[in-house]
Amino acid sequence: MTTAVFLSGAGLGASLIIAIGAQNAFVLRQGLKRRHVGWVVFICALIDVLLIGLGIGGMGALIARAPVLLGVIRWAGAVFLFLYGLRAFHAAWKGPGHLSAESGESQTALSAVTTVLALSLLNPHVYLDTVVLLGGIGARYGWPGNAWFAAGAMCSSIIWFTALGFGARLLQPLFEKDVSWRVLDVIVGIVMWWIAVALILSR
Known part of the structure; x- marks a missing residue:
């Protein structure tokens, strides 16, 4: 029974996390550039662990009753994703030389951490999926x-x-x-803008 419940959580968690999104696109890009990968991976995993814990602890019901807060996060996230997508398209247009000068050795750990925090936390679907959905299903097991x-x-x-x-x-x-x-940056830009539009149109 314990193993089945563990695998159930692992399966549902994987299905929600692996889907392509702004966070995954950024982690992939950092991994390819080999820039502050440890920090980026650690923060993404830590945020998920904390949110899952909060959801199982009952925070999911509280968030579900806070539409105003989710609305603020939704619009802030949409603006950030639009600007990040614009930056990705600009990098694709300028080419790898521009990319290397802009986000290579000059990129600081603080910049990478700030970006991954914004991508992780300024998306209401993170809370709805990780906290509300996982928390609600997990709570049923007692x-x-x-x-x-x-x-x-x-x-x-x-x-x-x-x-x-x-x-x-x-x-x-x-x-x-x-x-x-260039192709990667175009894909990243499309993903960012697609998610931004989805956030704006969601209710």
Whole structure:
């Protein structure tokens, strides 16, 4: 029973985390550039672990009753994603040389941390999926089942971000070509703008 609950949490957590999004796109990009990957992976996993814990602890019901707060986060997130997407399109237009000068050695750990925090926290779907959905489903198991469910979801998050961030270097040969970086930045820009529009249109 314990193993089944753990795997249930791991499976649902993975299905929510692995879907392409702004956060995953940023982690992949940092992994390919090999810039502050440890910090980025650690923060993404830590935020998920904390939010899953809060959801299992009952915070999900409170967030579900705070539409005003979610509305503020939704619009702030949409603006940030639009600007980040614009930056990605600009990098694709200027080419890898511009990208290297802008976000290579000159990128600070603080800049990377600030960006990943914004991408992780300025998206109301993060709270709805991680806190409300996972928390609500996990709460049905009661103690200690909910703890095992949460542990499974947390493990999925930690494994995924670690694999994505540190495993991205395996794709490095592909990104020795300038066109690959341009394509990646275009994809990142499209993802950012698509999520921004989805946030604005969501209710």
